[in-house]
Amino acid sequence: xxxxxxxxxxEKLQAxxxxxxxILEEDIFHLIKEELVSLEITPEPFRTVKDVWxxxxxxxxxxxxxxxxxxxxxxxxxxxxxxxVRELGVDEVRTYLITQGWSNEVEEMDMEDLIYGVxxxxxxxxxxxxxxxxxxxxxxxxSFLYRKEYPFQQLCKQIEKPVDLHFLNNALSSWLFARKExxxxxxxxxxxxxxxxxxxxxxxxxxxxxVQAFFGVVDEEHLAQIVKYVETELTNEIKTRFQAFLAIRQxxxxxxxxxxxxxxxxxxxxxxxxxxxxxxDEWEELCRLLENSCSKEMIIILDKMRHYPTFIKEVDKKRxxxxxxxxxxxxxxxxxxxxxxxxxQCSIEWNPQKMNRxxxxxxxxxxxxxxxxxxxxxxxxxxxxxxxxxxxxxxSLSASSVHKKYxxxxxxxxxxxxxxxxxxxxQAKTGMYLAPLRLLALEKFEEMCSHGIACALITGEERKNVxxxxxxxxxxxxxxxxxxxxxxxxxxxxxxADETRGAAWVKAIIGAKAKEIHLVVAPHAVGLLQxxxxxxxxxxxxxxxxxxxxxxxxxxxxxFPNDLQKGDALIVFSKKNVLHVAxxxxxxxxxxxxxxxxxxxxxxxxxxxxFRKGLTDILIATDAIGMGxxxxxxxxxxxxxxxxxxxxxxxxxxxxxxxxxxxxxRKGIYEEGFVCAMVNRKKIKxxxxxxxxxxxxxxxxxxxxxxxxxxxxxxxxxxxxWSFYQNELKETPYRVREISEWERKMFVLxxxxxxxxxxxxLWKKLSFCFVxxxxxxxxxxxxxxxxxxxxxxxxxxxxPPILTSVDAIDELENGYKQLMLFTSFAYSxxxxxxxxxVFELKEKISEKIFEVLSKHLIRYMKKCxxxxxxxxxDFPYPHCHHCHEYMYVEMSF
Numbered sequence: 065x066x067x068x069x070x071x072x073x074x075e076k077l078q079a080x081x082x083x084x085x086x087i088l089e090e091d092i093f094h095l096i097k098e099e100l101v102s103l104e105i106t107p108e109p110f111r112t113v114k115d116v117w118x119x120x121x122x123x124x125x126x127x128x129x130x131x132x133x134x135x136x137x138x139x140x141x142x143x144x145x146x147x148x149v150r151e152l153g154v155d156e157v158r159t160y161l162i163t164q165g166w167s168n169e170v171e172e173m174d175m176e177d178l179i180y181g182v183x184x185x186x187x188x189x190x191x192x193x194x195x196x197x198x199x200x201x202x203x204x205x206x207s208f209l210y211r212k213e214y215p216f217q218q219l220c221k222q223i224e225k226p227v228d229l230h231f232l233n234n235a236l237s238s239w240l241f242a243r244k245e246x247x248x249x250x251x252x253x254x255x256x257x258x259x260x261x262x263x264x265x266x267x268x269x270x271x272x273x274x275v276q277a278f279f280g281v282v283d284e285e286h287l288a289q290i291v292k293y294v295e296t297e298l299t300n301e302i303k304t305r306f307q308a309f310l311a312i313r314q315x316x317x318x319x320x321x322x323x324x325x326x327x328x329x330x331x332x333x334x335x336x337x338x339x340x341x342x343x344x345d346e347w348e349e350l351c352r353l354l355e356n357s358c359s360k361e362m363i364i365i366l367d368k369m370r371h372y373p374t375f376i377k378e379v380d381k382k383r384x385x386x387x388x389x390x391x392x393x394x395x396x397x398x399x400x401x402x403x404x405x406x407x408x409q410c411s412i413e414w415n416p417q418k419m420n421r422x423x424x425x426x427x428x429x430x431x432x433x434x435x436x437x438x439x440x441x442x443x444x445x446x447x448x449x450x451x452x453x454x455x456x457x458x459x460s461l462s463a464s465s466v467h468k469k470y471x472x473x474x475x476x477x478x479x480x481x482x483x484x485x486x487x488x489x490x491q492a493k494t495g496m497y498l499a500p501l502r503l504l505a506l507e508k509f510e511e512m513c514s515h516g517i518a519c520a521l522i523t524g525e526e527r528k529n530v531x532x533x534x535x536x537x538x539x540x541x542x543x544x545x546x547x548x549x550x551x552x553x554x555x556x557x558x559x560x561a562d563e564t565r566g567a568a569w570v571k572a573i574i575g576a577k578a579k580e581i582h583l584v585v586a587p588h589a590v591g592l593l594q595x596x597x598x599x600x601x602x603x604x605x606x607x608x609x610x611x612x613x614x615x616x617x618x619x620x621x622x623x624f625p626n627d628l629q630k631g632d633a634l635i636v637f638s639k640k641n642v643l644h645v646a647x648x649x650x651x652x653x654x655x656x657x658x659x660x661x662x663x664x665x666x667x668x669x670x671x672x673x674x675f676r677k678g679l680t681d682i683l684i685a686t687d688a689i690g691m692g693x694x695x696x697x698x699x700x701x702x703x704x705x706x707x708x709x710x711x712x713x714x715x716x717x718x719x720x721x722x723x724x725x726x727x728x729x730r731k732g733i734y735e736e737g738f739v740c741a742m743v744n745r746k747k748i749k750x751x752x753x754x755x756x757x758x759x760x761x762x763x764x765x766x767x768x769x770x771x772x773x774x775x776x777x778x779x780x781x782x783x784x785x786w787s788f789y790q791n792e793l794k795e796t797p798y799r800v801r802e803i804s805e806w807e808r809k810m811f812v813l814x815x816x817x818x819x820x821x822x823x824x825x826l827w828k829k830l831s832f833c834f835v836x837x838x839x840x841x842x843x844x845x846x847x848x849x850x851x852x853x854x855x856x857x858x859x860x861x862x863x864p865p866i867l868t869s870v871d872a873i874d875e876l877e878n879g880y881k882q883l884m885l886f887t888s889f890a891y892s893x894x895x896x897x898x899x900x901x902v903f904e905l906k907e908k909i910s911e912k913i914f915e916v917l918s919k920h921l922i923r924y925m926k927k928c929x930x931x932x933x934x935x936x937x938d939f940p941y942p943h944c945h946h947c948h949e950y951m952y953v954e955m956s957f
Contacts, residue, residue, distance in 0.1 A: 073160075073182065074189055076148040077141065081193070088140045088197075092133055135929045137194050138942050145190070146179045157182060184940045188713050351392055397433070404437050409775055412442040438781070444788075451785040451792070454773040458764060458798050459600065461574040470602055471582045474590040475609030477690075477726025478737070484609070485553040485582040489535070490515055492551035492580075496536040498543055498572050500556040500565075500691055502526070503665040503672075509537035524836065524888050527899060541568045545575035552578040556691060558589035558719075558759065560596075563801045566763035570798070574600055588719060588756035595797045596762065613729035617749055618740035622701055625652060631698030631734070633683040635724055637707035639663075643873075643924035644937035645703065646684045650921045658917060659685035664880045666910035671917070690723040698738065700728040703938070705744035721751040764798045768834075771827040779810050782826060809833040816849050822856055835889050837881070847882050851889050861886065861895055868908040873916055880909045 081088075149157055157178045161170045164185055173181065183190070384392075405411055437443060473481035489495045490512065497512075499505040502523045509528070512519040512535050521528035522538040536544060540554065554576070560569035573583060573596065585593055590606065597604045624634075625648070636642055639660040646658045657675040659668055668688075674680045676696055687707070689695060702721070706713050729737020741748040774782060783803060790800050810833055817824060832852055837844050851861045863886060866879040883906055890897045926935045928944040935944060 073145075073148055073152070074186065076151070077145050077190075078193070080144045080148060081141070084144065088137065091136050091140070131929075134194060134198060135942060137197050138190075139930075139948075141190055141193060142183060142941060142948070145183055145186070149179045149182050150175065154178065161185070180940055187940070188708065400433065401437065404434060408438075408443070408446075410443065410446040412437070412440065412446070444784075447781065447785050448788040448792075450775065451788040454770050455766065455785075455789045456764070456770060458793070458796050461571070461600075461765075468576075468578060468602060469580055470597055470604035471580060472590060472593055472597075472604055472606045473582060473584045473609060474587055474606060476587065476611050477723060478613060478729060478731060479609035479611045480731070481584050481607075481609040482553075482555055484607075485555075485584055486511070488580065488582060489551050489553045490517070492535075492549070494534045494549045495551040495553070496538065496544060496549050496576070496578070498538055498540045498552070498554045498576075500540060500559055501665070502539055503668055504555065504691070504693070505537045505539050506665060506669065512537060524884075524891065526887065526903070540572050541565070543568070543572040543576060545571065545577065547577065549576075549578040551580045551582065552576045553582045553584065555584045557583045557585040557593060560762040561589065561592065561759035563763060564805075567765035567801065570596075570762050571765040586719070586723070586756075589759050591758045592760065592762060592797060599797055611726075612731040613734060614736045615725065615729060616736055616738050617752060618699070618738050620740070621745070622740045622742045624703070624742055625649060625654075628654070628682060629699065630681040631696060632681075633685060633689065633695070633697045633700050633727065634703050635685060635687070635689075635700060636703045637686055639686070641704070641937065642684050642686060643921070644926045646917075647921050647924040648926075648937050649682060649684070651925065654682055655680040656682045656684055656921070658921075659683065659688050661686055661688045662877050662881075663688075664877065664906065664910045664913060666907060667913045667917070670910075670914050687720060687724055689727055690720070693727070694730065695727060696730045696733045697727050698729070698734050700725050700737070700739050702739075702741040702748050703743070705741065705747055715747070716751060718751045718754040719756045721748060722756065725752055761797050761799050763801050764793070766800070768827060768831055771830055772825075774826060777826045779807070779814075779826060779829075782830075783807070805839065806830065806833045808839045812839065812845060812849070813852070816852070820853060820856070824856075831892060832889075835885065835892050837885050837888075841881070843878055844881050844885060847885055848889070851886065855889075855893060855895070861890060861893075861897070863897070863901065863905075866905055866909070868905065868912055870912075871916055871920065873913055876909050876913050876916070880906060880913075883909070 152160075154175055158170045158173070161178065161181050166181065170178075170181070401412065471485075473485055475481045486497070486508065489497060497505070497508045499508060505521060505523055509519055509521040517535050518530050518533045519535040519537055520530050520533040522536055522542045522544075524539060524541055538544070540559075552572075554569065554572050557569055557573065560566045560573065562569075573581070573593075583593060594604070594606070628649075634645055636645060639662060642658050642660045646656050649656050657671040657680040659671055663671070672693065672695065675683050678696075683689070683695065683697065689697075702716075702724075706715055707720075708714075725737075725739040727737075728739055729735075739748075739752060774785065776782070786800060786803060793799060810829060813829055813832060817829075832848075835848065837848060839845055847864055850864070855861050864882045866882060867875060868879070870876060883902055887897070887899075887902055889895075926937055926939060927933060928935055928947055929942045930947040931944060933944050933946075941948070
């Protein structure tokens, strides 16, 4: 039996969607019309539905509309998927699920269960289709939605006169284009292709030049006269935009336009003849300069010539033979190679045999010529040499003014390796602690302060300077590599293999200046750490730490929530599921704490404090607890076995399971720790016991200083130099990170800069792209662009408007992200700002989120999006069985 791949099911779904799209379209239009019919549009250019969605404040748009549309689409897609699965049949679907790892339970599932199973497997892909459809519907213009039964009069305010004539300009543009086509046709009929004389035929030139020149006929002054005339005429007669749009054809505006344009046609024809003759004279001058090898003088003419290939080719046939013409092209090519050498500061030789294929298409493919030049082997060698010069060699990182000794503390979670390192740091006269998370940096900052140590706190978003401080607690990205310390402790060093952040650990490990550097690392990374230290010729010793409390796997099945006990930590892998689980437990009377990645550190610290003090019994968390947090956890329970890693939903890795599970059995509180799972128990147990593959390489940092040395402003050339640099590192324990994230940011940034008509050097644009945030978050990206625009135009950045009084966690956390972006951006560009004001805003947001989590968690119960019935936290669909059956029956009719 052939096994259907997931893509086949998705293809069936897509085909079925295309076939029944009209039904979905009508449903969505109905939802949108219900909202828009009551809207009053301000007198501005009309916006698309997507723009209205994004501009809630301006239009007071119902914030639930987006969710309602999304629900409608998801329900529709689920029903279509169910059809597809039924069509495939029970046997084939069971076979497919078995290949995806579902094994024994599949045989006991009926068709409805199988449908749910396939939907769960394809959940991410279906979400992508949903987002595509939402984007599709968001592109329809309001005018299309309203059709005949919803005329524009219902949308527009009654106004004395049009404040904005954008709609009129659009109408004029359409008319002008049609008029130009008429004139072009008229000229061709009257003059044919003979605009000059019998010996100068310009077939293609007439078409290109006519259209090009005619668009400039009505200049801004004349257009202003037309608009002024229309505005005066419409002032007292037309009350709304819609009426203006309908009535414009009845006014004398068309006669005014026609009169102004026709006056210029004769003048323009004369100018075309004059310019064409001048153009050929310049071609002759270019040929003369070529014979005298005057390359610099010819560049201006050459740039102009390349826009008129057909004209030059046709007129030159009357003067030169084919061989003479190609000889001129060859000289041009040779000259242009020299110019490119000068432009790109290299010395690539002209090779006529290699470049012959460009000669025949010289004018039409100037860009191709340059592109081929830049991708030649010779230029690649040049670019490779540049990459060696500007990017730091790994060994250059190890230069230091002090002799360093490294102490590597290796051991599993809860083995005391960080504790022992910190004891040495507390005894030192000067020192620095580097953490993977701001929360850990804050925790160690408070610990050192409690021991009477003058300690400063430095993170990417916050600075707490203490007068006369001898110690620093910082996130690893904020490492101080200039100051010398007695002791430095670097935590969670296995993260040096993380592609996104690993370079920060490398910079800290190799660049920190101290007599003693203590490295805290998990067992699977100690081999690479030893390789790095040996490569840089550093002295080191390795201290092995054993786990202080045994970790026991519970063979008994776990039943939620019946088997819960005080000190349990329930692990799920999304913020949404954390809140769903927590809400379901709060409703049953449990006191809970919650932790997830996007939670502000201050809120997270308060949640942790509650759990540590015993004020809450149960902790619900994502894998955020796996990173160096000491919590009184007796048992870790995996409620899920898969996570979304930013690219796809995948099964957990052995190192992830072991890192999280290792949090159970806190020394001094429990004699032993326990681990169990609610789903995929065999798989989780296997991962818990599996050997973790050792990491093989780390990632090198890159500095703005090295970027400033890059001689070109092309990001594409930078990418190629970056890849050459990558190849140079093959014999080292290092790699460089993929720059796809920078590339996505660069694309958005360059588009914005083009609109602003601002040009920046490449290194400056990259400095903006280095600011940490997710380009996938539209609101944060817009905030980033606003900061860049303000910085470039005013030389400063204002604090974004932040709401601290709302009760929605998502809105509050979005405000916190904007504050983090603001501080990171300001620090990256060395801008001063009111740190106390930002700190106070962060505290307010964190306090508000803590309040919502403490008092209103019940709001986050999972509910059917149609009937609002409460659902189990892990119910895989947006609506209940009853609503699904009802909808399916309805749609069947």
